Amino acid sequence: MNVLALDSLDLAALLCSRVCHDVISPVGAIVNGLEVLEEDKDEGMREFAMDLIRKSAQTASARLQFCRLAFGAAGSAGASIDTGDAEKVARGLIADERTQLNWTSPRAYMPKNKVKLALNLCLIAGACIPRGGAMDVVIEGEGDDSRISVAVKGPNLKLASHVADLLEGRSESGAVDAHGIQPYFTGLVARSCGMEVQVTATSDRVELKAAPKA
Numbered sequence: 001m002n003v004l005a006l007d008s009l010d011l012a013a014l015l016c017s018r019v020c021h022d023v024i025s026p027v028g029a030i031v032n033g034l035e036v037l038e039e040d041k042d043e044g045m046r047e048f049a050m051d052l053i054r055k056s057a058q059t060a061s062a063r064l065q066f067c068r069l070a071f072g073a074a075g076s077a078g079a080s081i082d083t084g085d086a087e088k089v090a091r092g093l094i095a096d097e098r099t100q101l102n103w104t105s106p107r108a109y110m111p112k113n114k115v116k117l118a119l120n121l122c123l124i125a126g127a128c129i130p131r132g133g134a135m136d137v138v139i140e141g142e143g144d145d146s147r148i149s150v151a152v153k154g155p156n157l158k159l160a161s162h163v164a165d166l167l168e169g170r171s172e173s174g175a176v177d178a179h180g181i182q183p184y185f186t187g188l189v190a191r192s193c194g195m196e197v198q199v200t201a202t203s204d205r206v207e208l209k210a211a212p213k214a
Contacts (some may be wrong), residue, residue, distance in 0.1 A: 002174035004184060008146060015071055015185060018180035025116035029056035052200070061146040061186050062092035070119040080109035090122050098132025113193040114146060121150040121208045124163060128206045129154035144194070144212060151207040159201045167197050
């Protein structure tokens with residue numbers, strides 16, 4: 001197993017690719033809807049196009065707001081973030097008719113990297129339930145003793161085989177692409193705030209726990 005050592009330019013480029021991948025689909029749908037409005041005079045099709053534009057704009061906005069907190073600076077160095085804001089963007093991205101999000105955390109200001117860690121763990125866990133399910137997020141403790149747990153269950157539950165290694169900064173191939181950069185970045189964020197992530201996966205449940213390094 002090879003230790004990954006990305007330079008800052010490669011890391012930035014891969015993260016940008018990941019964000020663009022998340023946003024390009026709803027933005028493309030908005031463009032398609034606008035084309036229908038311009039070219040089609042049928043009222044039924046125009047109503048369909050407006051509904052598509054409305055829903056796609058909401059999806060794009062939710063994804064961008066989530067990415068701003070999960071990947072962006074979100075304030076100056078050393079800034080804290082309201083866990084209530086983190087819950088809001090997580091619900092906007094994850095909670096829908098297929099997925100139930102249960103968020104358990106006292107509302108408080110936490111160091112921004114710990115909030116980013118919680119949101120990135122939500123992304124990893126969410127990818128394990130492609131057909132929806134339930135996600136339980138628990139943030140507890142204060143200061144250096146704070147802990148984060150994100151657990152999911154649902155149909156077709158599966159954790160990608162490379163996730164645990166990338167969280168530790170390792171890769172069998174010695175490289176990482178835009179699909180794997182998010183768990184690798186999550187590991188970087190965890191180590192930056194003195195935490196390590198443990199992954200537990202069974203046939204009916206996947207859990208990611210972040211706790212202070214022993």
